[in-house]
Amino acid sequence: MERIVIVAYKPFKGKENQLMELSTSHWKTLHDLGLVSDRRPILMQAKDKTVIEVFGWKSKQAMEEAHSNPTMNKMWSAYAEVCQYIPIGSVEEANALFSEFNPLEI
Template sequence: MSGRIVIVGYQPKPGKENELDALTRRHYGLLKDAGLVTDRIPIIMKAKNGTIIEVFEWKSKAAIEQAHTHPVVLKLWEEYAAVCDYVPVGGLEEISNLFSEFSPFE
């Protein structure tokens, strides 16, 4: 089975930027510990409007499906829902540029 690389946008809710940053720092490690993602290190960046963009690799389509019932992942998604909204990265201003430029996530 081949991995599945995904790009996701997390737009922080007002006043929740620091909490979203902290959660994003834990995200990959939790998925890795659960055996759902590959060893490929994620790329994480920020758009001008504060949206965090993360590019990471699930182990497989089956791993994505497994995430939907995994207790650690379900708790993680609850935490994300409290601090951000998922947004399509295609709506970010930077995406319309030929070379889409973002700030590194620190």
């Protein structure tokens, strides 16, 4: 059963462009590996440059498989060099009744 996730990536100072590069290829990489659903992801940005991604894993098992996949481990290591994963609730806009973000193209 598909699992929808929301992930927030807060870029380290000066690493905004590298985060954008990773974010625009993240879902395609997961999709090529057969780990996510065909549902197109939503990618957006908060005022503080935090990138928010919404996408669907194929299943809980696919999520677990990703953590032992060398391609994904390499990509996630690259993420660790350019950003910090933060809870979506810590993004200022998430506290509004109608949270607004700038859309990003994938």
